[in-house]
Amino acid sequence: xxxxxxxxxxxxxxxxxxxxxxxxxxxxxxxxxxxxxxxxxxxxxxxxxxxxxxxxxxxxxxxxxxxxxxxxxxxxxxxxxxxxxxxxxxxxxxxxxxxxxxxxxxxxxxxxxxxxxxxxxxxxxxxxxxxxxxxxxxxxxxxxxxxxxxxxxxxxxxxxxxxxxxxxxxxxxxxxxxxxxxxxxxxxxxxxxxxxxxxxxxxxxxxxxxxxxxxxxxxxxxxxxxxxxxxxxxxxxxxxxxxxxxxxxxxxxxxxxxxxxxxx
Amino acid sequence: xxxxxxxxxxxxxxxxxxxxxxxxxxxxxxxxxxxxxxxxxxxxxxxxxxxxxxxxxxxxxxxxxxxxxxxxxxxxxxxxxxxxxxxxxxxxxxxxxxxxxxxxxxxxxxxxxxxxxxxxxxxxxxxxxxxxxxxxxxxxxxxxxxxxxxxxxxxxxxxxxxxxxxxxxxxxxxxxxxxxxxxxxxxxxxxxxxxxxxxxxxxxxxxxxxxxxxxxxxxxxxxxxxxxxxxxxxxxxxxxxxxxxxxxxxxxxxxxxxxxxxxxxxxxxxxxxxxxxxxxxxxxxxxxxxxxxxxxxxxxxxxxxxxxxxxxxxxxxxxxxxxxxxxxxxxxxxxxxxxxxxxxxxxxxxxxxxxxxxxxxxxxxxxxxxxxxxxxxxxxxxxxxxxxxxxxxxxxxxxxxxxxxxxxxxxxxxxxxxxxxxxxxxxxxxxxxxxxxxxxxxxxxxx
Numbered sequence: 001x002x003x004x005x006x007x008x009x010x011x012x013x014x015x016x017x018x019x020x021x022x023x024x025x026x027x028x029x030x031x032x033x034x035x036x037x038x039x040x041x042x043x044x045x046x047x048x049x050x051x052x053x054x055x056x057x058x059x060x061x062x063x064x065x066x067x068x069x070x071x072x073x074x075x076x077x078x079x080x081x082x083x084x085x086x087x088x089x090x091x092x093x094x095x096x097x098x099x100x101x102x103x104x105x106x107x108x109x110x111x112x113x114x115x116x117x118x119x120x121x122x123x124x125x126x127x128x129x130x131x132x133x134x135x136x137x138x139x140x141x142x143x144x145x146x147x148x149x150x151x152x153x154x155x156x157x158x159x160x161x162x163x164x165x166x167x168x169x170x171x172x173x174x175x176x177x178x179x180x181x182x183x184x185x186x187x188x189x190x191x192x193x194x195x196x197x198x199x200x201x202x203x204x205x206x207x208x209x210x211x212x213x214x215x216x217x218x219x220x221x222x223x224x225x226x227x228x229x230x231x232x233x234x235x236x237x238x239x240x241x242x243x244x245x246x247x248x249x250x251x252x253x254x255x256x257x258x259x260x261x262x263x264x
Numbered sequence: 265x266x267x268x269x270x271x272x273x274x275x276x277x278x279x280x281x282x283x284x285x286x287x288x289x290x291x292x293x294x295x296x297x298x299x300x301x302x303x304x305x306x307x308x309x310x311x312x313x314x315x316x317x318x319x320x321x322x323x324x325x326x327x328x329x330x331x332x333x334x335x336x337x338x339x340x341x342x343x344x345x346x347x348x349x350x351x352x353x354x355x356x357x358x359x360x361x362x363x364x365x366x367x368x369x370x371x372x373x374x375x376x377x378x379x380x381x382x383x384x385x386x387x388x389x390x391x392x393x394x395x396x397x398x399x400x401x402x403x404x405x406x407x408x409x410x411x412x413x414x415x416x417x418x419x420x421x422x423x424x425x426x427x428x429x430x431x432x433x434x435x436x437x438x439x440x441x442x443x444x445x446x447x448x449x450x451x452x453x454x455x456x457x458x459x460x461x462x463x464x465x466x467x468x469x470x471x472x473x474x475x476x477x478x479x480x481x482x483x484x485x486x487x488x489x490x491x492x493x494x495x496x497x498x499x500x501x502x503x504x505x506x507x508x509x510x511x512x513x514x515x516x517x518x519x520x521x522x523x524x525x526x527x528x529x530x531x532x533x534x535x536x537x538x539x540x541x542x543x544x545x546x547x548x549x550x551x552x553x554x555x556x557x558x559x560x561x562x563x564x565x566x567x568x569x570x571x572x573x574x575x576x577x578x579x580x581x582x583x584x585x586x587x588x589x590x591x592x593x594x595x596x597x598x599x600x601x602x603x604x605x606x607x608x609x610x611x612x613x614x615x616x617x618x619x620x621x622x623x624x625x626x627x628x629x630x631x632x633x634x635x636x637x638x639x640x641x642x643x644x645x646x647x648x649x650x651x652x653x654x655x656x657x658x659x660x661x662x663x664x665x666x667x668x669x670x671x672x673x674x675x676x677x678x679x680x681x682x683x684x685x686x687x688x689x690x691x692x693x694x695x696x697x698x699x700x701x702x703x704x705x706x707x708x709x710x711x
Binding site: 033035036039042046049053058059062063065066069070071074075077078081082138139140178179180 | 346397433
């Protein structure tokens with residue numbers, strides 16, 4: 001910022017978003033459920049994006065939300081939900097000396113980070129984001145001028161790396177087909193050509209006195225349909241007989257109504 | 265913003281900012297109530313019914329009453345629900361739906377109690393990206409609702425909605441690129457002004473069509489409403505929600521409809537600018553009148569949503585994803601390349617007619633060559649299919665005994681297993697009948 005002056009609004013945004021971002025980061029480490037961790041890190045990302053916007057880098061803020069919160073974290077969540085990592089991980093050390101190593105690495109990383117930021121604050125004189133943005137006529141224009149100017153090669157190489165990774169993922173999940181995939185039309189043609197029953201099998205008959213699944217359905221001509229009885233019963237020949245008087249009655253009814261049916 | 269580029273934005277007094285926010289909130293709630301009624305009436309008319317016509321004039325208050333009823337209903341929370349996430353999910357959904365509207369321009373600069381101000385809550389250089397970002401936060405609501413319900417159908421619905429919204433957001437984002445190139449800005453207010461002589465829907469028709477398709481997918485509306493496909497998933501992600509929480513999801517869905525319609529209006533139909541014959545009249549684009557044009561255009565899109573719902577059956581999920589990834593995204597990419605090249609030639613390269621003709625000839629030759637290659641590929645594919653069929657026909661009477669090759673392997677297409685009777689009681693006739701059924705089941709290992 002110019003001269004280091006921070007407006008009241010910006011200060012409020014910083015303290016609110018900064019606090020939430022830290023809470024999110026802590027929650028991500030502390031929470032025991034994988035999904036909760038993912039949600040906490042999403043909270044951190046969103047609050048960082050708000051800070052970016054408040055610091056005159058609106059493009060970075062929006063892209064952070066779209067790419068990281070919207071796509072990357074979402075895919076993480078997706079995997080967590082599909083795999084069903086619900087139970088908390090065991091807290092017993094699985095790799096020997098892991099905690100000590102993690103602690104040392106953490107301390108080293110913090111020293112590096114503090115030194116880097118301190119160096120940036122003390123040694124380098126900054127022109128301020130407002131001036132940098134104004135140089136090219138805006139934040140987005142300034143980013144574009146850098147990205148497609150001095151850093152074009154780096155940008156393209158990163159893109160190539162990402163494409164390679166995507167191709168690798170596709171090759172790893174690739175499955176060879178035995179034969180060309182059959183279309184819906186071909187499948188339906190086959191179904192009819194085979195002469196087997198093309199659709200759902202008819203459900204068992206349900207009558208006033210028998211509603212068990214071993215009761216066959218009655219066809220309009222009064223005969224019974226054996227395929228309406230579930231296969232295990234059919235194989236054991238456990239099909240209930242239908243009273244011939246009922247069949248006659250149905251036949252009589254269908255004969256009576258056939259004229260009206262034609263009329264419709 | 266201190267850019268100066270955004271003139272009056274960010275200079276509003278505090279009471280005006282709050283006033284605008286409250287008006288937008290009220291407008292969205294009213295539009296939701298209206299849209300629900302409007303949808304029910306229009307769909308009814310399309311289905312030869314009358315629709316709600318009892319409460320209030322023409323049934324206009326029906327959705328208000330339904331809202332009251334919904335709010336006072338008993339709330340049922342599943343025992344397996346993850347409570348915190350279960351509570352926050354509808355809130356995320358509804359909040360995201362409301363705040364996306366902050367950058368939508370309703371009209372030009374007007375005077376409110378002596379203060380000159382644009383009819384838009386705020387604007388900044390990347391406001392269209394802001395809408396995309398908020399939409400992607402809104403999806404969290406659906407996904408978390410699905411996961412936290414602790415039930416299978418909502419989980420499947422939530423997963424479907426993630427996959428769907430991420431896929432269609434790519435096509436949607438790509439359709440914006442051409443607009444950004446032509447408007448020279450990503451700020452909504454500037455995009456509207458850039459459409460002064462002619463709307464982007466006319467000069468960027470492919471972008472417009474891609475956006476309109478992907479916006480239906482993005483809002484989970486018919487025919488792309490797979491996350492809540494009743495026939496397959498009961499109610500999808502909101503199956504386990506009831507009472508006010510369900511109402512929030514309902515509200516979010518309808519506000520999202522209004523938001524994507526408003527964005528379509530802003531990016532492609534000239535926002536609040538008057539349509540053609542009216543735009544000849546000087547006063548049509550100033551003062552409060554443009555709000556009317558804006559409202560009419562948004563309602564037009566909402567009518568299209570309703571029309572689609574009344575007309576089209578739901579897509580199958582795999583066909584829907586294939587459409588998004590293999591049709592919409594490539595089409596959008598090709599169109600972006602065409603637009604960029606055209607723009608480059610117009611801006612930087614001065615070409616003679618001979619050169620233009622030459623370039624045209626090269627393009628046509630490339631297209632012809634490409635189509636020839638494609639047809640050759642189709643022929644090869646057909647040949648492969650016929651070969652595979654012949655191979656299967658050859659195999660059809662082969663019986664695969666369990667371990668003929670020394671190791672138990674699954675049957676190739678066309679082969680069938682030798683049936684091993686499991687019970688002594690089974691007679692031969694029954695064996696052959698159940699064998700036929702087994703063969704049916706094995707015929708298509710990939711479903």
